[in-house]
Amino acid sequence: MTVRSLTGGDSEGLAGVELTIVSRISENPYAVLVRDLMHRPGEMREHSLDVVVSESFGNAVIAVPKGAELGIDARFESLHDGVLVDARVTGTAQAECVRCLIDIAMPVRVEFQELFAYSEDEAFDYTVIDEHVDLEPVVRDAVVLSLPFQPVCQKDCLGLCPECGVRLLDNPGHEHEAPIDARWAALAGLQDFTQDSHDANDSPETQEEKS
Ligand SMILES: [Zn+2]
Numbered sequence: 001m002t003v004r005s006l007t008g009g010d011s012e013g014l015a016g017v018e019l020t021i022v023s024r025i026s027e028n029p030y031a032v033l034v035r036d037l038m039h040r041p042g043e044m045r046e047h048s049l050d051v052v053v054s055e056s057f058g059n060a061v062i063a064v065p066k067g068a069e070l071g072i073d074a075r076f077e078s079l080h081d082g083v084l085v086d087a088r089v090t091g092t093a094q095a096e097c098v099r100c101l102i103d104i105a106m107p108v109r110v111e112f113q114e115l116f117a118y119s120e121d122e123a124f125d126y127t128v129i130d131e132h133v134d135l136e137p138v139v140r141d142a143v144v145l146s147l148p149f150q151p152v153c154q155k156d157c158l159g160l161c162p163e164c165g166v167r168l169l170d171n172p173g174h175e176h177e178a179p180i181d182a183r184w185a186a187l188a189g190l191q192d193f194t195q196d197s198h199d200a201n202d203s204p205e206t207q208e209e210k211s
């Protein structure tokens with residue numbers, strides 16, 4: 001899984017994949033060299049990095065867009081079986097209010113803790129590769145999970161007028177002069193119908209009484 005995300009394809013042979021990792025890991029802005037911590041349990045250090053998002057994190061409604069900056073403040077701790085990373089990610093997501101559809105900027109602030117193991121055992125999701133940890137997949141998952149499903153410009157956003165579509169927060173007291181014709185028309189129709197059926201019922205009775 002980690003191999004795939006680094007090489008962007010899984011059709012290469014194993015030797016090719018390993019060479020690609022070695023050549024690309026140092027160019028990866030999310031890769032942090034941890035040689036100084038490896039196999040030295042108890043050692044710890046902090047490191048901050050700023051990365052430019054190369055591929056949008058999120059969905060059509062809300063995302064940290066391509067080209068946006070994320071700040072990562074991380075603490076790296078050497079354990080017996082790997083390097084533990086505690087990190088805080090900050091940035092800004094671009095969203096569309098689900099009620100009134102205006103564009104909004106929302107702060108992103110999320111923390112994660114993840115072990116990067118020395119062993120390539122499948123029990124571990126992430127591993128130290130070529131003396132580096134690649135924070136990209138972990139940062140992406142943490143950011144995506146932190147994004148709200150239904151972003152709104154403010155908690156009490158009133159949305160759009162169902163009649164004409166204006167944004168109600170921008171137009172306090174907005175209403176229409178001749179409201180809701182359709183509802184009155186339906187009521188009027190019902191009245192006609194009652195009248196008609198009443199008349200229709202009357203006539204046979206009258207005829208029966210007469211006969
Ligand atoms: Zn809104």
Ligand SMILES: [Zn+2]
Binds near residue numbers: 163164165166174
């Ligand atoms: Zn309106």
